[in-house]
């Protein structure tokens with residue numbers, strides 16, 4: 476039998492993933508005028524469930540509003556579930572993307588956005604389940620994070636060029652991931668994950684106005700009772716454990732920050748295991764974070 480083609484939701488219909496073509500004059504292609512989300516669904520005892528779907532779509536709505544893209548949260552919610560069902564995905568990464576297309580004449584390339592077509596798509600991809608994934612090696616990035624006063628920390632497409640520059644630099648220098656530090660020496664976040672530290676058994680969520688308000692960060696704070704406060708690069712180097720967290724990364728221990736090596740990470744491993752149970756619906760107290768597919 477032919478393998479079922481991957482389907483995606485595009486402007487109101489489920490279509491084969493390789494079918495839709497965005498015009499070369501799409502505004503988002505030229506200027507990064509789109510907003511996206513990264514969401515995950517998990518196989519639970521009661522079938523597939525999406526983790527914190529309304530919160531992800533609410534963050535997306537805020538980004539869309541900023542760019543002047545009308546965004547129907549209920550439609551995106553429905554499109555997400557439809558796509559997962561169509562693909563039969565259980566453990567999956569979900570990528571909704573809303574963007575500005577072409578003007579009515581099809582050839583406008585100016586900066587004004589009124590009159591441009593608005594588009595929405597939802598793509599789902601099966602994820603490989605790897606618990607206790609490898610420990611990441613971080614390096615302080617020579618790049619600064621986009622300051623919130625220039626680009627608010629939302630998932631705006633163009634803003635990710637900043638993350639990509641930092642990620643690329645860290646890879647070229649043999650590390651797994653980049654850590655953004657601001658001009659005053661305060662830790663901001665990684666290219667696609669928020670940062671925590673553990674010192675003397677106390678868990679601290681690193682807070683910074685330029686960092687994306689992560690949903691995983693919020694989840695880990697709720698699960699651990701972590702304090703949230705600004706932390707300097709200097710203080711981070713002195714921590715017992717460092718970990719990063721995000722929808723894709725989940726809870727990921729850090730093995731080194733430049734030349735500083737971190738030893739065992741018992742608190743991180745415990746939180747990692749708890750997070751894995753929560754997202755799979757094995758912790759009834761947090762079942763409200765799951766949307767059944």
Ligand code: PMP
Nearest residue numbers: 667668669687689690691721722
């Ligand atoms: N920071 C950045 C820059 C990110 O792209 C992400 C991933 N969305 C995160 C933090 C973590 O956010 P979340 O936990 O909501 O996935």
